[in-house]
Amino acid sequence: xxxxxxxxxxxxxxxxxxxxxxxxxxxxxxxxxxxxxxxxxxxxxxxxxxxxxxxxxxxxxxxxxxxxxxxxxxxxxxxxxxxxxxxxxxxxxxxxxxxxxxxxxxxxxxxxxxxxxxxxxxxxxxxxxxxxxxxxxxxxxxxxxxxxxxxxxxxxxxxxxxxxxxxxxxxxxxxxxxxxxxxxxxxxxxxxxxxxxxxxxxxxxxx
Amino acid sequence: xxxxxxxxxxxxxxxxxxxxxxxxxxxxxxxxxxxxxxxxxxxxxxxxxxxxxxxxxxxxxxxxxxxxxxxxxxxxxxxxxxxxxxxxxxxxxxxxxxxxxxxxxxxxxxxxxxxxxxxxxxxxxxxxxxxx
Numbered sequence: 012x013x014x015x016x017x018x019x020x021x022x023x024x025x026x027x028x029x030x031x032x033x034x035x036x037x038x039x040x041x042x043x044x045x046x047x048x049x050x051x052x053x054x055x056x057x058x059x060x061x062x063x064x065x066x067x068x069x070x071x072x073x074x075x076x077x078x079x080x081x082x083x084x085x086x087x088x089x090x091x092x093x094x095x096x097x098x099x100x101x102x103x104x105x106x107x108x109x110x111x112x113x114x115x116x117x118x119x120x121x122x123x124x125x126x127x128x129x130x131x132x133x134x135x136x137x138x139x140x141x142x143x144x145x146x147x148x149x150x151x152x153x154x155x156x157x158x159x160x161x162x163x164x165x166x167x168x169x170x171x172x173x174x175x176x177x178x179x180x181x182x183x184x185x186x187x188x189x190x191x192x193x194x195x196x197x198x199x200x201x202x203x204x205x206x207x208x209x210x211x212x213x214x215x216x217x218x
Numbered sequence: 219x220x221x222x223x224x225x226x227x228x229x230x231x232x233x234x235x236x237x238x239x240x241x242x243x244x245x246x247x248x249x250x251x252x253x254x255x256x257x258x259x260x261x262x263x264x265x266x267x268x269x270x271x272x273x274x275x276x277x278x279x280x281x282x283x284x285x286x287x288x289x290x291x292x293x294x295x296x297x298x299x300x301x302x303x304x305x306x307x308x309x310x311x312x313x314x315x316x317x318x319x320x321x322x323x324x325x326x327x328x329x330x331x332x333x334x335x336x337x338x339x340x341x342x343x344x345x346x347x348x349x350x
Contacts, residue, residue: 041288053295060303118292126299133307139245149242156234163328164227168335171285175336186339 075123080205087199226331229263278340286333297325
């Protein structure tokens with residue numbers, strides 16, 4: 012998942028002087044060991060949709076949506092403020108171990124939720140509802156679209172750029188901090204937008 | 219750096235707006251004028267981005283292709299799933315054509331955005347050419 016390397020000595024340090032170099036975590040961009048798990052989840056999703064298995068489709072939508080919402084809120088509102096108070100070294104080590112997992116986790120949860128959600132809406136006849144009820148469906152799509160633009164346009168690029176920066180022999184700490192701040196803020200915004208999704212979804216499920 | 223990221227985000231928003239417009243008309247068939255206009259504007263944005271990228275000489279092309287390539291692979295799978303669901307659900311004809319165009323634009327745009335977002339902070343490629 013992540014390797015550790017000896018951090019290079021500062022330019023001002025005389026040769027052989029001082030302590031042993033501190034170890035720095037060099038993140039893997041994609042945690043390859045997690046890929047089989049993602050493949051199992053995606054294949055299961057395709058099979059569930061192809062078989063029109065209502066229980067499985069419902070499971071994918073509820074579990075995917077719940078985890079997506081929970082992770083977004085947890086990262087944006089709980090982890091974010093904690094990260095902001097950590098030392099740069101601690102923040103860098105946390106990010107190196109945390110961000111690669113997010114590269115796999117979030118797209119998988121989003122795919123699970125959206126693909127199964129569409130099929131579920133079709134099965135339950137929600138897509139065929141007349142207006143004004145249909146506005147709830149349209150509103151959910153608009154909220155998801157805004158979240159997609161934020162997540163794919165700002166959050167995920169920041170995630171990847173941090174991982175690549177951290178793999179450099181001498182990473183730009185200021186750049187990493189700027190991108191991490193963007194990652195945390197956008198995760199928080201999408202988390203708050205998830206609350207709007209929860210309002211819409213619970214309304215649709217109970218009418 | 220040219221505004222590749224901003225244009226890519228705009229392209230994404232246009233493609234999503236096209237998809238929402240079609241879905242908002244269900245179960246009735248949507249008038250295709252607006253979605254066709256949106257996908258055309260999105261495709262034009264992709265072309266502008268391609269031109270802007272092609273004019274970059276001092277750029278980490280090796281990183282761009284590495285990230286965009288893997289992201290492209292992932293988005294081929296995602297786009298394939300969306301296309302499969304639409305065909306499975308009985309979408310046909312001109313509507314399927316417009317939706318497929320929206321999906322293709324989306325699947326090309328995101329890898330470009332991710333590749334550019336990472337490569338802009340990396341050391342330029344020694345070859346300094348888009349195909350490097």
